[in-house]
Amino acid sequence: MHWTNEAVILGVKRHGEQSVIAEVMTRDRGRHLGLIRNGKSRTMLPVLQPGNLVEVSWRARLDEHLGNFTLEPLSYRAASLMEHAASLHGVQALAALLRLLPERDPHPHLFDMLNIVLDNFADASGAGELYIRFELAVLNDLGFGLDLVECAATGSRENLEYISPRSGRAVSREAGMPYHDKLFLLPEFLRSSSKEAANRQSLIEAFRMTQYFLDRYVYEPRGIEHGTARDGFIRAVLEELVE
The missing domain is CATH 2.40.50.140 (Nucleic acid-binding proteins)
Known part of the structure; x- marks a missing residue:
């Protein structure tokens, strides 16, 4: 062979x-x-x-x-990745995510995404946004993809503002307002109609949201911890974005 x-x-x-x-x-x-x-x-x-x-x-x-x-x-x-705390932790965090997938199971789109993230670690905001999208792609390939384009309650694709922790689906402003304290905010940069880049606050919301779904669907059922590399990456990215 x-x-x-x-x-x-x-x-x-x-x-x-x-x-x-x-x-x-x-x-x-x-x-x-x-x-x-x-x-x-x-x-x-x-x-x-x-x-x-x-x-x-x-x-x-x-x-x-x-x-x-x-x-x-x-x-x-690798030499350039070792120059910054975010990229040093980030490459380890990306590897940990890929280890959640079965060995020898092809995921060519994740390979392409991996290279894009690794080539863009120099910019903290961009690296944080790309990393979040990578986590969402891994969740999707594991069978736990989130639906962020249509309201779970009304079917509308307009004014999406929340994410349901129960269904992993987007919720519109009108449908979600009565339950806003029980829902995740849908980060602006993840909204399909948005052209805004991630900022510090939207990244905080996004990291909290993806961590919840990774814990719920992957780590807790498998009885494993998410590891320290992700925490180090998040901390380094947010420190670079202190306003």
Whole structure:
């Protein structure tokens, strides 16, 4: 068995004295593991940093085997990701989200989104907005997508202002006003008709909302914690956006 694909490095684990097991997100093969012989060498160390874009070739006798990776670097962006707290935590938080998906399950749109987020971590507002959209995309691929384009109560697509924590659907201003204290605010930048970029307050609302649905549908049923990388990313982004 053999294939070659573009991939983003998510992480590595030591395997024996000189080898490592690399975890990558590929365009067509999903999240995939593979053994890299001499992966701890000086040559491979800078290549295997999380966030780097590589061309990976995988070989194994049978499809279900771990297999061996050989890598060719395409973009050494890990160095720039290490320069800022938001991107340093963010690349780890993105990897944690991808680990919620089954191994070897293809999600090419998530691969494309991953590269867009990684290439835009320098701008705190933009990085925060892209990260939220990535979380929503992962929820959707796990079967828990939110409906933010139509009111759950009236079917209207106008004046959407809230999100129901029960249904994960948008609610219009008129239908939601009597229950506003029990609903999430729909962040302005997530409204289909909006052309506004995310700001500090809308990101706070969005992070709280996606955390609720991730906890409800994913983390709590699986008995796992969401980890500290996301918290570090949020803290760093919001600190950069202090008004």
